[in-house]
Amino acid sequence: MSEPRVVAITGASSGIGEATARRLAADGHRVLLGARRTDRLAALTADITAAGGTAGFRPLDVTDPLSVQEFVAAARELHGRLDVLVNNAGVMPLSPLHALRTDEWDRMIDVNLRGVLHGFAAALPVMAAQGGGHLITVASVGAHEVVPTAAVYCATKFAVRALSEGLRQESDGALRVTVVSPGVTTSELADHIGDPDAREAMRAYRAVALPAEAVADAIAYALAQPPHVDVNEIVVRPAGSAQ
Numbered sequence: 001m002s003e004p005r006v007v008a009i010t011g012a013s014s015g016i017g018e019a020t021a022r023r024l025a026a027d028g029h030r031v032l033l034g035a036r037r038t039d040r041l042a043a044l045t046a047d048i049t050a051a052g053g054t055a056g057f058r059p060l061d062v063t064d065p066l067s068v069q070e071f072v073a074a075a076r077e078l079h080g081r082l083d084v085l086v087n088n089a090g091v092m093p094l095s096p097l098h099a100l101r102t103d104e105w106d107r108m109i110d111v112n113l114r115g116v117l118h119g120f121a122a123a124l125p126v127m128a129a130q131g132g133g134h135l136i137t138v139a140s141v142g143a144h145e146v147v148p149t150a151a152v153y154c155a156t157k158f159a160v161r162a163l164s165e166g167l168r169q170e171s172d173g174a175l176r177v178t179v180v181s182p183g184v185t186t187s188e189l190a191d192h193i194g195d196p197d198a199r200e201a202m203r204a205y206r207a208v209a210l211p212a213e214a215v216a217d218a219i220a221y222a223l224a225q226p227p228h229v230d231v232n233e234i235v236v237r238p239a240g241s242a243q
Helices: 015-026 038-050 065-079 102-130 151-170 196-205 212-224
Strands: 006-010 030-035 054-059 084-087 133-138 175-182 233-236
Touching: 006 015, 006 065, 006 102, 015 030, 015 038, 015 054, 015 212, 030 038, 030 065, 038 054, 054 065, 065 102, 084 102, 102 133, 102 151, 102 175, 133 151, 133 212, 151 175, 175 212, 212 233
Parallel strands: 006 030, 006 084, 030 054, 084 133, 133 175, 175 233
Antiparallel strands: none
């Protein structure tokens, strides 16, 4: 187990974010959970605390820079520092481009891309001042390939992968940068697809899926490495699947 750290997790109310919170708290890290659904965050925090972990939560909208700044500030107020930010919040309302669901395009850009940038902007000054930190971003295999109905989603994931690589190259050894790219994973993302054809196609596509805990394990692995080791990217898929 790695040295206990202060970890802030966005999109922590379900799926990969929830699983990551449970795993890292079980490993002894102090976790701060952020999402819009604070009722779920409260229940998760209670579960973690009852199991002997250290957790807190704050309402968070990653599309609002001030909300993200306040989230990072809350970690410092509670624990005096922020060692790790897990940029996990994301949406995936897939549709073919010719359907022109432009509101959904904007939402993916705002959450998946701008949300990550807001996380970087809030965390980087804090980590620079304290002499180091770790930025972990949950991307997707969609950061490596494009499939029909997922062009905008994949574009956002390609972008955050590029941002993370740029940050890695610009940073000294005190800042670690990791991208975790899951394949098909059990989550609520597909439930919010408005285009009916894309929704049915995704249900078939997701017939074989990773449990969210497998992605949490990958995040825990990257976090557990010694300070001189920077795990830059992990791609994790269901065994035997091309997805």
